[in-house]
Amino acid sequence: MAEQEEDFSSLPLPDRFQHKVWKVRKAAYEDAAKQFEVTPDEHDPAFRPFLNDPGLWKGAVADSNVAAQQDGIAALCAFLKFGGREGCTRTRGHTISSLVEKGLSSTRAATKASALEAILLYIELDTAAPIIEDLLPALSNKQPKVIAATLAALTAIFHNYGCKTVDPKPVLKILPKPFGHADKNVRAEATNLAVEFYRWLREAMKLMFWGDLKATQQTEMEAHFEKIKSEPAPKQERFLRSQQAAMARAPPPGAAGAVEEEDELEAEGVEIDAFDLAEPQDVLSKVAPDFSEQLASTKWKERKEALEALFTVLNVPRLKDGSYDEIARGLAKCMKDANIAVVTQAAQCIEVLAKGLRKPFGKYRSIVSGPIMERLKEKKASVSDALGAALDQVFLATSLTENLEEMLEFLKHKNPQVKEGTMKFLIRCLKTTRDAPTKPEVASIAEAAKKLLSESVEGLRAGGAEVLGTVMKIMGERAMGPYLEGLDDIRKTKIKEFWETAEVKAKDKPKPPPAAAAPRAAPAAAPRKTVAKKPATKKPAPAPSIYAQEAPLAPQPTARSAGSKLGGPKASGLTTPGGGLKAPIKRALAGPGGAAPPSLASPRRPVSQAPPVEDDAPALPRLGLGRGLAGRSLAKAPAPNAGPPAPPRSPPPNAGMTAAERAELEELRLDKDRLLRQADELRQERSRLNSEVQELKNQNAQLIEDHTRDVLSIKAKETQLVRARSDCEASEAMCGQLRREMERLKRALTSAERVNSPPAMSPGRDGGNEDGGIYRDAGIYGGAQDNGRNAFTSNHTRMSFTSALSEEKENTGDALVAQYGRSKLSPDLNRNGRTSAASGSGGRGSPAPPSYRNREKDATTDAARRAEGANGQPVESWKRAAEVTSALKAKIEQMKARQGISRP
Incomplete structure (x- = not known):
């Protein structure tokens, strides 16, 4: 066994990592971790075998033996900790899945901790995105313990x-x-x-x-x-x-810059907006195609419904940038709507549009800001709140600089309500902006706020003090001192109260003084003396010399270019004005005997947009000439017959950048100045154009209002004309009817006279009446003409009137016959001077009332009785009939005069 162990320890680590004996693998993992810990840096040869074969770590992480696996994952942690970023990027594709499935879900606490530490090291060495991408598939694993372990690892990562x-x-x-x-x-x-x-x-x-x-x-x-x-x-x-x-690389913790950065980070917080998490959504296709037509509807409910539908479409966390010009113009037009419900809904639509677009909304700001602030005159709280929320979102999507000019204009508005709303909007902007206003902007804000201090309304005066106090909080008490000169102590006290309580997010940062760049130019003076003391060389230069090719780059006295911040490139050995190098180089470039040098100079490509250089200024070298033959220093040019070479000149102290870099920096600064000037000009031009557009909009609105007023006036005149024509036609019809009635009355009167004209009168209705005998006994008509003619006047008059009425019923279809038909029978006027027929009682086809018939009957009876007066002779009843006829004519004339109808 001992011999086998010695043999195992003599094997290379990669072989031992793959050995079939788990104890050998375990020992190899431990040895590897120790070697990694003692390496001086990440380029040590100990890491090379594992970088060349990153698959070794896959077996170590997923080792079948739990004890060996624990040491294998610990070795991987040591490899990542000391191996650097290259070890991370080469191995993570082989190990992450095994760490999740075998390491995080292990029953051993040490193994789980090492696996989690390895995942955190993978993120620390590079970025988190690849690791998260490899972890997410494990959430679909069949084993619940793997899913739970992956979720725990994600929690640790975000923590x-x-x-x-x-x-x-x-x-x-x-x-x-x-x-x-x-x-x-x-x-x-x-x-x-x-x-x-x-x-x-x-x-x-x-x-x-x-x-x-x-x-x-x-x-x-x-x-x-x-x-x-x-x-x-x-x-x-x-x-x-x-x-x-x-x-x-940051300043030390105690430095002022570090403290400021820490304060900013603490004030900024780490809360992330929903806008950053959401995906942009394309909603333009969901907007109704006839949206503009719906907004132009004459019914306010239809306009409000169109805006509600638009609000539903736009109310998403993030909108995809597109063409919202038509929508913005329609919403701006709705700010002038007469119905406040439409105005409120339009303001809510502007709010969600600005909230969903953010920076892209800046191109629509000039369309909606002015109409919204103009509508701040509304006193209803719900409307003013909606308008204020819309303005706040517009500001968050843009900046203080973009909105300031328009706000200052509306602070001069003649309506106090608009002034107050704009003032509150300015205060909210100053409190939420993260960019401190520039000095010109501070001056304009202070001027407008001081004008508010002299307003007659208490709210405006307090608002002006709050504006100044908030700006003071941003810029500092010392910076605001000049703007508060001339104010009384009471107002200054009020301003300082707001200054103490104001909460702002922006802080003015004073720029570093430009004198900080001066010490860099000082060390450049030393090389000048060194180069000037170099003796003139007499050795003739070889004809095809590389230095001849660089002849156009010969140094000349430096001249500061106009408008430069650095004052031209810094002095060096090649740019010494009047130095001793210029003449030797000319002699070296000349041929033997002082002949003219060959024209071997290569053309030099100028830098784009380079500033003009004077004749005595040196030509600036191109970038990229630091190496190679073209980049060699001209001070080393060999000259014939120069004797022993001079000792090498010490290089100038490193000023932080080369001459070419300084030249390019100068060019970039000039370009920056030029672009800033162009930006200022364009900003002024845009402001002027915006003012013109706003003025044209106001004129257009005034013209529309005048046109609407004229149209309404014309319609009113047309209505009056139609009514006058109708009255005229009615009067003409009434006049014609009265003429016809007068003609009938005339005919009736003529026929009555005609009937009474014969000497012999027909007997009455009774046939046996004594009147007939009386008239027969008279025998003549001449002497008793008056008595005889009017004996039956009442009867004949009634009969002629009845016949005339029947004739009217048969021959006329006039609409006024029913109205005036009764006047033929009863011409008496009522209390108002109108006939009973004219007042609406009776009609052409209606029979005479009983009272009228009784009166008629009584009048006939009385006439007959009078006709049978004393001595059996009739009374002069014809005179009575003439009086009745005259009265009737007089009443007809009165009716004509009342109706304004002239006599035909």
Whole structure:
């Protein structure tokens, strides 16, 4: 046995890793771990066999012997810890599945701990995405213990590295599946993982899987969440190697910069927004094709229903970028709607649109911001709250700089309600922005706020003080001192009160002084003296010299280019103004006897967009000439007959970058300045165009309003004209009817006179009446004409009226006959001066009332009795008939005058 053990120990480690005896493998694992621990660095030869054959670790991790497996996984941990990133990337594809199935689910605690440590080391050495991708398939394993162990490993990963280092989206997508598993241990580990997610993500994590849980599970999860809501925000416990390297380069913990960075990290927190977890959704195809037509409907309910449907479509966590111009313009138009329900719903649509798009929404900001702030005049709380929420989301999708100009304009609005709403919006923006305003922006904000301090409304004055106090919190008390000059002590006290209580997220960081770059230029003076003292060489240079090719690169006196921040490249041995190298190089380049040098200079390609260089400035070398023949220093050019070579010149102190790099840096800085100027110009142009667009919109709105008013006025005039025409037609019809009635009355009167004109009068109805005898005894008509003519006036008048009425019934179909038919029988006027027929009583076909018939009968009887007066002679009844006729004519004239009808 002893001989066998000696033979085993003499075998190489890779062979022992694959030995059939488990004790040999176990000893090999232990030896490998010890060797890895004593290696000086990750490039030690001890790692090479395992890097060349990473499959060795697959057998070690999945060793059939549990004791050997424990040491094999421990050896893998040592290999990863000391082997570096290359060992991680080459071996993880062979070991992760075995670590999950054989290591995490092991019954040995040490094996499980080593397997988990190996997984965490794989993440630490590189990134977490490949490891998470390899772990997720294990959640579909048939064995519940493997699923539970994988969930526990995921919980440990997120607990150590956090949700900012490890992307939680892939795990959140499949988290509902373990919650529905039949094994209680799997469900318990899923609950632990969800609680860990809640520690980092809070309510944002519910977006991905909460709807797939049962109601009882949701209730149980809410109970777990309540326990950890009061806990402080979690912090990352383990860091990636890349993060560790960055932290090593950071300032020491006590330095000011480190303190500021730590404060920022603590203030920023680790809570992740749901927007970062959600996938973009394309909703434009779900918007109704006739959305614009629905918004243009005259019924407010239809407009509101269209906006509600749009809100349902847009209310998703994240929207895919697309063309939302038509929707934005429609929502901006709805801000002018007369119905506040439509305005509120449109504001909610703008809120979800800005929330779902974030940065891409910036191109629609100018369309909706102005109309929203213009509508802040509404006093109803529900409307103002909806408008404020929409403005807040618009700001979160953009920045303070983009919104500031428009806000300052609306702070000058004539409506106090709009002023107050804009002021509150500005205060919210200052409190939530993470970018401190620039000095010009601070000046404009301070100027607008000081104007608010002199307002007559208390709310505006307090708001102006709060604006100044919030800006002071961001910029600092000293920086705001000049802007508070001229204010009285009461206002300053109020501003300082708001300054003390304000909570902001932005802090102004003073820029480092530009003098920090000055010490780098100082060491460049030493090489100048060295080069200047070099004696002139007399050796003739060889004709085809490489230095002749570099002739265009001969150094010239340096001239500072205009607009440069660094003042040109730093001085070196090749750029010494008036140095002793220039003349020797010219003589070296010249031929024997001072002949002109051959024209062997290669053309030099200029750097794109390089600044203009003066004639005496040196030509800057190209990048990439640090090596090779073209990059050799000209100071080493051999010259004939120069005697012993001069001692080598010491290189200039390293200034941090080469001359070419400095030149390129200078070019980049010039380009940056130029681009900044262009950006400022474009920003001013955009502001001007936005102002013009807003002015044109206002003019367009005014024209639309004037047009609407004119259309309504025209419609009102048309309505009046139609009514006047209708009244005119009715009057004409009434006039015609009255004419016809007058003609009938005239005819009736003529026929009555005609009937009474013969000398012999027909007897009455009774036939045996004494009147007939009386008239027969008279014998003549001349002397008793008056008495004889009117003896039967009443009877004949009644008969002629009746005949005229019957003739009217037969010959006319006028619509006013029924209205005026009774006037022919009873022309008496009522109290208002209208006839009974005109007042609506009776009609053309209705019989005369009994009272009328009785009066008619009584009048006939009285006329007959008067006709049989004293001495048997009739009374002058014809005069009575004439009076009645005259009265009737007078009443007809009164009716005509009342109706405005002229006499024909």
